[in-house]
Amino acid sequence: MxxxxxxxxxxxxxxxxxxxxxxxxxxxxxxxxxxxxxxxxxxxxxxxxxxxxxxxxxxxxxxxxxxxxxxxxxxxxxxxxxxxxxxxxxxxxxxxxxxxxxxxxxxxxxxxxxxxxxxxxxxxAPDTVLGTGLQTARAVLDSGAIGRPVAATAFMVTPGHELWHPDPEFYYRPGGGPLFDMGPYHLTALVTLLGPVRRVTGLAARPTERRTIATGPRAGTTFPVEVDTHVTGVLEHESGALSTLLMSFDVWGGRLPHIELYGSAGSLSVPDPNDFEGPVGLRRAGEPGWESVPVLAGHRGAGRGCGLLDLAEALAAGEPHRAGGELAYHVLDTMESLLTAAATGRAVTVASSCARPAAVPLQG
Structure with missing residues (x-):
């Protein structure tokens, strides 16, 4: 114990x-x-x-x-x-x-x-949302700088993990794929920023039935693809905001933004949610261009395991930890619901919800 x-x-x-x-x-x-x-x-x-x-x-x-x-x-x-x-x-x-x-x-x-x-x-995991990138974006959002959040976009596109991972098969089995592998980063960020998801709809595809390992001692080995590798969806948050999500292992050279938020008074550019840091940009309504936002919140210099340290500190203080099980469950439920929507061609209500995690003051 x-x-x-x-x-x-x-x-x-x-x-x-x-x-x-x-x-x-x-x-x-x-x-x-x-x-x-x-x-x-x-x-x-x-x-x-x-x-x-x-x-x-x-x-x-x-x-x-x-x-x-x-x-x-x-x-x-x-x-x-x-x-x-x-x-x-x-x-x-x-x-x-x-x-x-x-x-x-x-x-x-x-x-x-x-x-x-x-x-x-x-x-x-992911605990990347506790870093300065996502937490600075949240601080700007919570300040009202872009007004009422209306919509968001979240993209992750790559040609596939078999190009760099020596044993990539698990990425292409149930529990893997671009949605289950990388989706948690983007969805955890969206829930942290905009709150839980109420309903989803989307489509998915599996363009390639087999993949070939490109590196390591097993280079040239082929293996079957058991999951969809291109998933796109629309998420309706409980707040009313709509997020467009694209997760793909089938795109070469995509130049899409990681995450952008669009509000009634401006837009917010959010860094890669797979990283703890990164630039945050703000475009105010009526202004001619984007402005860089200084670091305002989050753990400086954080790395994988930051969420475990947060749990340890919260446990000692008798407080809730941020990278919690109910948040992770809601993200999993949202992903599962999105795949159900893609398979049935119908919008699916997400059964679960969760509390928006507490913000992280600037630390370190």
Whole structure:
């Protein structure tokens, strides 16, 4: 169970590519202490703990049951997110996971219910919205500088992750695809800025049935595509604002903006929600051009794991954490609803809602 005082003791489950970014953020922070790294490949776990004095390498089952672990950082592949999270909760551990929260809303609801019954917290990436880029944009929006929000656009286009990832198959299996892989960044940003989503409609396509790995020892290997790789939709927020979303693994050289907000008194250019920082631009009604907005809010120099640190601080203070399970569930529910809308050709009401996370004052 969680310690009452001292740093939050963390076990990392999943020592893949993203674990390095998390460990760079967590290493040396007083709020947390990484005590173990677990992976099905024990060699990868040993390699990770070589740079973590006092930490041990073990199996995922051992990490979820260990007495000296307060929180499991779940960095497994999307298909395993729910299974590992439920095992951690059964072992009395808080959980912070990579996105999406689970492969389906049914799995996600089971783990949230289990955590609530056990009195444990669930956090989930992305935490990029806690950086200076998105939080500065939020500060401008909340100041009323663009008036009443009317609409937004959010785009993520790339030709595909098989061009750079040596083992990209999981991106093209259920729980992956551009919507489930990259959509959480854009949707979490949109919910943070405009509030929860009420209704969605959209279309999706799968132009290519097989992909070819372009790099690494398996270059030239082909594999099947099991999910739609081009998804577009319109989201109606509870506030009345309408967001247009495009997520694609089928676009070469797109030059679309990451996110833009359009209001009754101006427009706001928002940086890439996959990053913690980036320029924010403001175009006021009647003005001839865009103005650059200085950094106003958010964590300076933040990295992957910032949301876990926020959870640790909130737990110690007895306050809600920002990158929370209900937010992640609503984002997952919105994505699932969008794919249902695309498959049926009908608008779908999003069953869940969530609170808009608290803003982050300028820190660091």
């Amino acid at each position: 969680a310690a009452d005082r001292g740093p939050l003791r963390v076990a990392v489950v999943g020592a893949g590519k993203i674990s390095g970014a998390y460990l760079r953020t967590l290493r040396g922070r007083p709020e947390v202490r990484v005590v173990a790294v677990a992976d099905l490949d024990r060699g990868r776990a040993r390699q990770a703990v070589a740079e973590l004095p006092g930490a041990r390498a073990e199996t995922p089952a051992e990490a979820c049951a260990a007495e000296d672990v307060d929180l499991v950082l779940n960095l497994t592949v999307p298909a395993a997110h729910a299974e590992v999270a439920l095992a951690a909760i059964a072992g009395g551990k808080h959980v912070y996971g990579e996105k999406p929260l689970a492969a389906t809303t049914a799995e996600a609801r089971r783990l949230l219910t289990a955590a609530e019954r056990a009195g444990l917290r669930v956090g989930c």
